[in-house]
Amino acid sequence: MSAAAAPSSPAACSPPPPDAGWRERLSARLLGPPGRQRVRVAQTLLSFGVIAAYVPIQGAAVLLGLMPVADMLLFNAYNLSWAFAFYLLIRSGWNLRLSRDPALTVPQCVFALVGSAWAYGICGPTRGAMLVAMMLVLVFSFFGLRVGQARWLALLGFGLLAGVMAYKVSTDPLAYEPRVEMIHLTLAGLFLFAVAVLAGRLTRMRQRLTEQRTALQEALTRIQELATRDPLTGLLNRRAMGELLAQEAARAQRLGTPFSVVLFDLDHFKQVNDRLGHAAGDEVLRSFAQVAMGRVRKTDALARWGGEEFLLLLPDTVPACALTVVARVREGLVALPSHIGLPGGVRFSAGVAACVAPEDVQPALERADEALYQAKAAGRDRCLVAA
Numbered sequence: 001m002s003a004a005a006a007p008s009s010p011a012a013c014s015p016p017p018p019d020a021g022w023r024e025r026l027s028a029r030l031l032g033p034p035g036r037q038r039v040r041v042a043q044t045l046l047s048f049g050v051i052a053a054y055v056p057i058q059g060a061a062v063l064l065g066l067m068p069v070a071d072m073l074l075f076n077a078y079n080l081s082w083a084f085a086f087y088l089l090i091r092s093g094w095n096l097r098l099s100r101d102p103a104l105t106v107p108q109c110v111f112a113l114v115g116s117a118w119a120y121g122i123c124g125p126t127r128g129a130m131l132v133a134m135m136l137v138l139v140f141s142f143f144g145l146r147v148g149q150a151r152w153l154a155l156l157g158f159g160l161l162a163g164v165m166a167y168k169v170s171t172d173p174l175a176y177e178p179r180v181e182m183i184h185l186t187l188a189g190l191f192l193f194a195v196a197v198l199a200g201r202l203t204r205m206r207q208r209l210t211e212q213r214t215a216l217q218e219a220l221t222r223i224q225e226l227a228t229r230d231p232l233t234g235l236l237n238r239r240a241m242g243e244l245l246a247q248e249a250a251r252a253q254r255l256g257t258p259f260s261v262v263l264f265d266l267d268h269f270k271q272v273n274d275r276l277g278h279a280a281g282d283e284v285l286r287s288f289a290q291v292a293m294g295r296v297r298k299t300d301a302l303a304r305w306g307g308e309e310f311l312l313l314l315p316d317t318v319p320a321c322a323l324t325v326v327a328r329v330r331e332g333l334v335a336l337p338s339h340i341g342l343p344g345g346v347r348f349s350a351g352v353a354a355c356v357a358p359e360d361v362q363p364a365l366e367r368a369d370e371a372l373y374q375a376k377a378a379g380r381d382r383c384l385v386a387a
C-alpha cells in the first residue's frame with residue numbers, strides 16, 4: 001500500500017502556524033507540511049488505519065470461535081508493526097533518500113501481500129475475504145507502480161496464496177478442502193491478473209499525462225519567449241520593453257529616482273544590407289545585440305525597438321552615466337569589422353533622455369528620439385543627450 005503521485009514540495013517538518021485550529025495542528029503533526037511527501041504520509045496512514053480497523057474484526061472472529069487467539073495476536077502484531085514502521089520511515093523523510101521508489105510502494109506491497117496470504121491461512125471459514133484484501137493491496141498501489149512491478153507483485157500474491165493453500169490443504173484438509181481451495185486459487189489468479197492489467201493501463205495513462213504536461217510546459221515557455229523576445233537577436237521585443245518601461249516609470253515615481261533611456265540606431269545600415277546582403281545585415285544586428293548586452297548591467301534592459309533601432313533602459317541612472325555605457329558599447333563594436341566583414345566597422349548614433357518623476361516615460365522616449373535625430377543630422381557616429 002503506498003502513496004499516489006502529487007505535486008512536489010520539500011519534506012521539511014515545519015511546525016503548524018500558532019493560530020491553526022486543533023484539526024490543522026493535528027494533521028500537520030501527523031502528516032507534515034503540504035506537498036507530495038504529505039500525500040505519501042497520508043496514504044501510509046490510511047493503510048495503517050485500514051489494518052488497525054481489521055483488529056476488532058478479527059477480535060470478533062476470535063470471540064465467535066472462528067480463529068485461535070494466538071494466531072490473531074501474532075498476525076496483528078506483524079501487520080501493525082510493518083504499517084507503523086513505514087509510516088515512521090515516510091513521516092521522518094527517510095524515504096526521500098530513495099530516488100527510485102520514495103513512496104516505498106513495492107516493499108509496502110510485499111509486506112501487505114504476505115499479511116493477506118498469512119490471514120488466509122488463519123481465518124478459516126472467513127478466509128474468502130482475504131482474496132478481496134489481496135486485490136485491495138494492489139489497488140492501493142495503483143498510482144505508484146510501474147507496469148512490470150504490478151505484474152510481479154500480482155504473481156507474488158498468487159504464489160504466496162498458492163503456498164498457503166497447499167500448506168493448509170496438507171495440514172488441515174477438513175477446514176481447507178482441496179476443491180474449495182482450487183476454486184479460490186483460480187478466482188484469485190483471475191482477479192490478480194485483471195488488477196495487474198488495470199494497474200498497467202493506469203501507469204501508461206499516467207506516463208502519457210506526464211508527457212503531455214511536459215509538452216504543454218515547453219509550449220508555454222516557447223509562447224512566452226515568442227511573445228517577449230525578438231527572434232533575430234534574442235533581445236526583449238518592443239512589447240516586452242514597453243511593459244518594463246511602464247514598470248520602471250511607476251517604480252521611479254514611487255521612489256523619486258530618475259532613470260535613463262538610450263535609443264540606438266545603426267548608421268547607414270541600409271548600405272550594409274545593399275552591399276553585403278540581408279544575411280550579413282542580420283549578423284550585424286545580432287553582433288550589436290551581443291556586444292551591447294555584454295556591456296550593460298544585469299539590471300539594465302536592452303530591446304530591439306525596431307528594424308535597426310535598439311532601446312536601452314538604465315534604472316537609477318542619470319544621463320552622464322548613460323553616456324559612459326554608450327561609450328563602452330562603442331568600444332566593444334571596434335572589434336567587430338574583421339569578424340563580420342564590414343570595412344567601416346559598425347557605427348551607431350544614439351539619443352539619451354532622463355525620465356524624472358513625475359514625468360511619464362513617453363515624453364522621455366520622444367526626447368531620446370529627438371536627440372537621436374539630432375545626432376544623425378550632426379553627422380552620425382555620436383550620442384547626444386536630450387535637453
Ligand SMILES: Nc1nc2c(ncn2[C@@H]2O[C@H](COP(=O)(O)OP(=O)(O)OP(=O)(O)O)[C@@H](O)[C@H]2O)c(=O)[nH]1
Nearest residue numbers: 265266267268269270271273278279281282307308
Ligand atoms: N538585415 C536586416 N535588415 C533590416 C532588418 N530590419 C530593418 N532592416 C533594414 O534596415 C535598414 C534601415 O535603413 P534606413 O532607415 O534607411 O537607415 P540607415 O541606412 O541605417 O540610415 P541612417 O539611420 O540614416 O544612418 C533598411 O534597409 C531595412 O531593410 C532586419 O531584421 N534585418
